[in-house]
Amino acid sequence: xxxxxxxxRMMAPRVTGGATEAEFRTLRTRFATVHEAVTAxxxxxxxxxxxxxxxxxxxxxxxxxxxxxxxxYADVVVLGIGGSALGAIALRTALGDAFAGANLHVADNxxxxxxxxxxxxxxxxxxxxxxxxxxxxxxxxLAQYALVRAAIDRDHRQPMRHLAxxxxxxxxxxxxxxxxxxxxxxDVPPNVGGRFSVLTPxxxxxxxxxxxxxxxxxxxxxxxxxxxxxxxxxANPAGVFAMxxxxxxxxxxxxxxxxxxxxxxxxxxxxWFVQLWAESLGKIxxxxxxxxxxxxxxxxxxxxxxxxxLYMEGPADKTVAFLVEREHRADLKLSDAxxxxxxxxxxxxxxxxxxxxxxxxxxxxxxSAGRPSLAIELDVCDAHHVGALxxxxxxxxxxxxxxxxxxxxxxxxxxxxxxxxxxALVTPKRTAADSRWIV
Amino acid sequence: xxxxxxxxRMMAPRVTGGATEAEFRTLRTRFATVHEAVTAxxxxxxxxxxxxxxxxxxxxxxxxxxxxxxxxYADVVVLGIGGSALGAIALRTALGDAFAGANLHVADNxxxxxxxxxxxxxxxxxxxxxxxxxxxxxxxxLAQYALVRAAIDRDHRQPMRHLAxxxxxxxxxxxxxxxxxxxxxxDVPPNVGGRFSVLTPxxxxxxxxxxxxxxxxxxxxxxxxxxxxxxxxxANPAGVFAMxxxxxxxxxxxxxxxxxxxxxxxxxxxxWFVQLWAESLGKIxxxxxxxxxxxxxxxxxxxxxxxxxLYMEGPADKTVAFLVEREHRADLKLSDAxxxxxxxxxxxxxxxxxxxxxxxxxxxxxxSAGRPSLAIELDVCDAHHVGALxxxxxxxxxxxxxxxxxxxxxxxxxxxxxxxxxxALVTPKRTAADSRWIV
Numbered sequence: 001x002x003x004x005x006x007x008x009r010m011m012a013p014r015v016t017g018g019a020t021e022a023e024f025r026t027l028r029t030r031f032a033t034v035h036e037a038v039t040a041x042x043x044x045x046x047x048x049x050x051x052x053x054x055x056x057x058x059x060x061x062x063x064x065x066x067x068x069x070x071x072x073y074a075d076v077v078v079l080g081i082g083g084s085a086l087g088a089i090a091l092r093t094a095l096g097d098a099f100a101g102a103n104l105h106v107a108d109n110x111x112x113x114x115x116x117x118x119x120x121x122x123x124x125x126x127x128x129x130x131x132x133x134x135x136x137x138x139x140x141x142l143a144q145y146a147l148v149r150a151a152i153d154r155d156h157r158q159p160m161r162h163l164a165x166x167x168x169x170x171x172x173x174x175x176x177x178x179x180x181x182x183x184x185x186x187d188v189p190p191n192v193g194g195r196f197s198v199l200t201p202x203x204x205x206x207x208x209x210x211x212x213x214x215x216x217x218x219x220x221x222x223x224x225x226x227x228x229x230x231x232x233x234x235a236n237p238a239g240v241f242a243m244x245x246x247x248x249x250x251x252x253x254x255x256x257x258x259x260x261x262x263x264x265x266x267x268x269x270x271x272w273f274v275q276l277w278a279e280s281l282g283k284i285x286x287x288x289x290x291x292x293x294x295x296x297x298x299x300x301x302x303x304x305x306x307x308x309x310l311y312m313e314g315p316a317d318k319t320v321a322f323l324v325e326r327e328h329r330a331d332l333k334l335s336d337a338x339x340x341x342x343x344x345x346x347x348x349x350x351x352x353x354x355x356x357x358x359x360x361x362x363x364x365x366x367x368s369a370g371r372p373s374l375a376i377e378l379d380v381c382d383a384h385h386v387g388a389l390x391x392x393x394x395x396x397x398x399x400x401x402x403x404x405x406x407x408x409x410x411x412x413x414x415x416x417x418x419x420x421x422x423x424a425l426v427t428p429k430r431t432a433a434d435s436r437w438i439v
Numbered sequence: 440x441x442x443x444x445x446x447x448r449m450m451a452p453r454v455t456g457g458a459t460e461a462e463f464r465t466l467r468t469r470f471a472t473v474h475e476a477v478t479a480x481x482x483x484x485x486x487x488x489x490x491x492x493x494x495x496x497x498x499x500x501x502x503x504x505x506x507x508x509x510x511x512y513a514d515v516v517v518l519g520i521g522g523s524a525l526g527a528i529a530l531r532t533a534l535g536d537a538f539a540g541a542n543l544h545v546a547d548n549x550x551x552x553x554x555x556x557x558x559x560x561x562x563x564x565x566x567x568x569x570x571x572x573x574x575x576x577x578x579x580x581l582a583q584y585a586l587v588r589a590a591i592d593r594d595h596r597q598p599m600r601h602l603a604x605x606x607x608x609x610x611x612x613x614x615x616x617x618x619x620x621x622x623x624x625x626d627v628p629p630n631v632g633g634r635f636s637v638l639t640p641x642x643x644x645x646x647x648x649x650x651x652x653x654x655x656x657x658x659x660x661x662x663x664x665x666x667x668x669x670x671x672x673x674a675n676p677a678g679v680f681a682m683x684x685x686x687x688x689x690x691x692x693x694x695x696x697x698x699x700x701x702x703x704x705x706x707x708x709x710x711w712f713v714q715l716w717a718e719s720l721g722k723i724x725x726x727x728x729x730x731x732x733x734x735x736x737x738x739x740x741x742x743x744x745x746x747x748x749l750y751m752e753g754p755a756d757k758t759v760a761f762l763v764e765r766e767h768r769a770d771l772k773l774s775d776a777x778x779x780x781x782x783x784x785x786x787x788x789x790x791x792x793x794x795x796x797x798x799x800x801x802x803x804x805x806x807s808a809g810r811p812s813l814a815i816e817l818d819v820c821d822a823h824h825v826g827a828l829x830x831x832x833x834x835x836x837x838x839x840x841x842x843x844x845x846x847x848x849x850x851x852x853x854x855x856x857x858x859x860x861x862x863a864l865v866t867p868k869r870t871a872a873d874s875r876w877i878v
Contacts, residue, residue, distance in 0.1 A: 282752060312856075313729060334586065339585045414744075439673060
């Protein structure tokens with residue numbers, strides 16, 4: 001496993017306002033307690049994403065299902081949203097050009113225009129729809145299912161050959177339909193919530209169809225789980241990530257946590273992390289206070305030309321976590337002839353060297369402006385390392401939940417919106433607009 | 440023009456902590472002064488993005504160039520980054536399925552893997568590369584150009600048939616190469632910076648190749664410019680946007696400004712706005728303070744399942760600006776048969792109705808939690824309306840610059856990173872890592 005966190009730029013005196021050595025010692029002591037609490041809860045079965053061994057049989061079912069079907073489907077379409085989509089999107093992007101299976105589409109919204117366009121383009125005969133909803137009641141996903149199912153029925157096709165479900169093993173609308181119509185269905189364990197489900201069939205079923213090595217992915221996650229099974233902060237990457245981000249927020253006012261990928265293969269890990277960090281930690285704590293960091297996804301070098309100005313000179317309210325790939329397997333040498341005589345400093349360099357130089361320069365520029373950052377470095381962006389990275393961030397989220405004093409597994413704040421939307425659908429009427437406040 | 444801002448949910452008492460009517464009167468008075476200052480600077484030629492008439496000839500050149508070439512290129516590739524890419528990406532997405540020209544790729548990063556994959560896939564004989572850099576010195580873009588140019592030369596192709604440049608009319612590396620090799624070149628006016636350049640050939644050249652109606656786009660921008668030419672706040676949408684966001688930040692501690700699109704066609708307007716708002720306002724003000732809001736891009740309904748929990752129950756430090764499309768030209772009716780008997784409340788509804796209901800429910804849920812929002816409503820996401828929307832946001836940024844006391848046109852904070860990157864490239868060496876702070 002070649003994945004490490006370089007957090008020197010979270011520390012004082014290198015970065016003004018960073019953690020001192022004395023503070024780090026305090027964090028180590030605190031972490032031992034936090035880790036102990038999490039370990040006890042894990043033993044009690046609270047964190048299903050850690051229970052990879054008991055989920056091995058379901059992964060074997062995924063492989064047994066997808067293997068023989070390779071080549072049968074030209075297109076695989078995920079109907080899912082939030083935790084049922086962001087993991088699959090991240091894995092699809094991580095594949096990069098190593099993509100070697102069906103075209104993987106993720107229809108994670110209900111805007112009719114792109115859905116209509118997609119349905120029009122697909123050859124239904126060669127399409128599989130993976131309908132993914134933990135609860136089986138997600139309204140956006142059921143609406144998409146209704147459209148797809150109507151198209152399948154209209155064509156007199158067999159539903160079981162064009163649909164696969166991923167849902168909770170308990171009763172729910174998707175489970176009922178699966179039983180009725182003998183549609184293949186895969187389980188999300190009851191103790192694995194949507195945003196922690198990328199290691200279950202929620203992530204592995206669509207990823208396997210696209211040619212992603214889900215076995216290596218799970219092995220990487222297992223390996224990182226072991227590394228993060230120790231109460232010594234200096235040996236636990238998830239602990240370091242959680243403790244330093246929390247400390248920067250609560251001790252130094254840095255509550256905006258940017259995740260900035262410097263490898264395009266990892267770019268969609270950032271939105272996946274945004275859900276994980278935002279939805280797990282942004283809530284009312286035990287003292288009744290509104291708490292939680294605001295995660296922001298960014299991308300290097302692109303956002304050096306967009307958000308970096310704000311990170312450098314705006315309010316001192318941010319940390320930046322870089323995602324870095326150390327090896328560039330497909331590096332490109334720049335042509336001196338093409339650049340001469342106008343651009344001297346690119347002479348004899350490669351594109352990968354430019355990317356690396358910019359990442360280090362950005363970290364150093366931020367540090368010199370008193371803006372802390374850390375780098376999560378992967379030697380290479382393969383399935384194994386991506387599994388490790390995602391496990392690291394999930395475990396860090398659990399630690400952070402203890403630190404912030406919130407339950408990282410629930411999302412009580414979204415229920416009101418769901419109820420209001422249901423009411424608005426059943427009795428659609430628009431509130432009379434207040435014309436004084438319209439321009 | 441059917442574009443309006445509904446800002447009732449930025450106002451008290453509807454939203455706790457919103458602006459009171461008395462405050463709004465104060466904002467009106469203040470805005471009259473702000474508008475006057477901006478109008479004077481505009482008259483002095485400071486804001487080139489407003490000078491659409493003097494840029495009409497260059498737009499005519501774009502149309503004269505792209506028109507006869509329709510169909511000749513299967514692929515058009517933008518080599519550009521930041522302000523030279525985000526506008527084109529937003530316009531390409533706004534086209535949706537109305538896409539009727541060349542495939543438009545935007546290579547806005549220097550990760551070698553995706554660039555290598557793209558170059559491998561393209562048929563050079565049928566590809567045009569639009570190299571876009573205001574200064575002509577953007578290192579990422581010149582590096583990409585070196586790769587592409589080497590490929591063109593290796594194939595003994597004529598550079599002038601596969602390259603077009605967009606750059607400043609003054610001297611710069613791209614201008615020199617264009618003159619030397621007779622490559623078609625289009626001007627970005629000297630008084631239009633990258634993030635304000637979407638109305639120039641930076642945006643219109645690639646968009647025109649993809650089949651985007653750039654004339655309607657510019658007409659929409661002109662129309663909104665006229666609407667925003669008045670000092671009366673209640674009639675000026677750009678003024679309302681700027682004054683209320685600034686007030687929420689500086690008077691109510693809401694410095695995180697979420698832009699949440701509820702129309703997939705507008706989803707890439709949000710990252711374009713993020714650059715505009717972040718890079719223009721995130722800087723050191725006249726009093727030497729670090730200031731500026733932090734813009735965040737989000738997407739409905741997707742982010743209801745990701746970030747909404749944080750927006751509802753996390754710290755009260757955010758506003759949300761919704762982008763809403765009122766007409767759904769390709770709406771899809773849900774099949775009752777497919778849903779029965781499991782999902783009753785979707786009965787007889789369309790996907791568009793679901794999307795609308797969720798947007799309104801989200802706004803109402805936020806309001807009831809004391810979280811302010813506004814909605815920018817477009818009747819339809821066509822080129823005309825997108826032009827109006829982008830003009831509104833650019834003008835609002837200029838007003839906000841005055842309010843925050845910063846120069847919205849510069850970006851002094853990114854120079855250090857550029858210098859450090861250049862040094863790191865010329866003498867590539869890695870700083871000895873501090874192994875105490877690596878895990």
